[in-house]
Amino acid sequence: MVDITEVKNPAYNAEGLIDLEIKHPDYGWIPYTLDMSDEDTTIDNKSLKSMVDSMKIAEYVEPDIPPQNEEVTDIIGSL
Numbered sequence: 593m594v595d596i597t598e599v600k601n602p603a604y605n606a607e608g609l610i611d612l613e614i615k616h617p618d619y620g621w622i623p624y625t626l627d628m629s630d631e632d633t634t635i636d637n638k639s640l641k642s643m644v645d646s647m648k649i650a651e652y653v654e655p656d657i658p659p660q661n662e663e664v665t666d667i668i669g670s671l
Contacts, residue, residue, distance in 0.1 A: 594635050599643050602626075603650035610644060 598615035605611045610626040614635070626640050 593633060596635060596640060599640060599647075601650075602644045602647055604652040606652060606654070608652075610649060612640075612644065614640070 595617060596614045600613050600615075600621070602610050602612040605625065612624055612626060613621045614624045616622050624635070624640075626637055626644065628637055628641060630637060
């Protein structure tokens with residue numbers, strides 16, 4: 593099991609899970625999604641959850657998607 597002792601920037605995502613950054617002992621700060629139903633035990637999600645519970649978790653903000661004009665639609669359609 594990888595020992596994670598520092599987390600930062602927790603925020604809910606569109607699925608209701610928590611995206612955050614963890615300080616991995618070998619790789620430094622990396623993105624991670626905290627999913628309590630994940631059965632992989634490489635990282636102790638219960639321990640992460642207790643760290644995150646003491647922090648302010650940013651609410652999910654749906655991205656503002658600008659309206660597409662005909663040129664953009666043509667470009668996307670050509671992909």
